[in-house]
Amino acid sequence: MAFIRGFGAYLPPHVVSNDEIGPQVGCDANWIVNVSGIEERRFANGESVADMATRAAEDCLERSEVPSSKIGMILVSSGSSERQFPGPAAALACRLGLNTTPAIDIPMASAGSLFAMSLASRLAKAYGTILVVGAEKMSSVVMRQPMERGVAILFGDGAGACLIDEEKGPARIVDSVIQTDGAFREDLRLDFEKPLEMNGRSVILQASRKIPRAVETLLGRNGRKPEDVDTYLMHQANQNLIARIAQALGVAEEKFFSNIRKYGNTSSASMLIAAAEWFQTHEFKLDVPVCFASFGAGYHWGALLAEGVA
């Protein structure tokens, strides 16, 4: 069994409003809000992916009251790392004072942190406490020329972290579903030194079907129904998509925690940033389900079920 020990996050201080970015791609602030729910996002001007990952990790460890020396493995998800290799995981491990702990990069974009949590829940038995981080500098991607309106408005920078523990935590990880459909690998991709390519219609069409299906599969095989879930902590891709997922599951949109308005789509960091923010004012209730879900380039997607413990 594995437990969620705690969360952490880091958002760069530089706020970029819709009024600032809209004119750069020929649209106004209201249009951005209407199509995405985003009002502003953060850009990490001088910080690297590893810098943000470190800040989020330190925040997580401090909130969890766990020293870095206890970490048995590190998993870092990022699709916007500055180098092909090594990725940010090695730098993060070094900065946490760890020089033999295995640190693995998971360059999967948006679904990366969900996949990492799922894998961590299964690896905790062997590696003890596992630090999962999602860190993204999407500003370095979306500002590549030529800037495309549907892409540039969506993304922001930030990092989220989660500590998975073999022994204890406020919630146990009950189960998870992770899946991949490579038939659509061309529809959302980032080629080296190129702008991000996104077939938005395909992304929305597939995500609106695959996410609910994964959630229903996960909940069903654990004797739960969508309405049993207290809170959904989903990848913050687009508020309209979140609303569609809620509708497909037959639950109120209010059950889906959302902070996309403030931070935009931070790719693989977003789900953990949302979780960290949610956890600051909420708690896992005893035996009450909380469902994590994500979808991203690949396509990769999945859902993870946690329940509060005494």
Next chain:
Amino acid sequence: MDDRRAQIVEILQRVTRQDVTPAADESLFDSGLLDSFALTDVVAALEQEFNLKIPDSDLNPRKFDTIARIESYLVDHS
């Protein structure tokens, strides 16, 4: 207009809440009639109306870009 095409148009009108009758080869995306989210509603409505299950592998948006293409898909999968 045959029944199938009329049903497709009715679905488009219902989903978009617009009293429109696009030409058979008119791009529903380029015309602005369908956005990404309306497309998902159209697909769901087609499944219900025509009693079929459209697999994810068939959900290439281009197959649903015009009434003619939608009709062609339905004919092939009826």
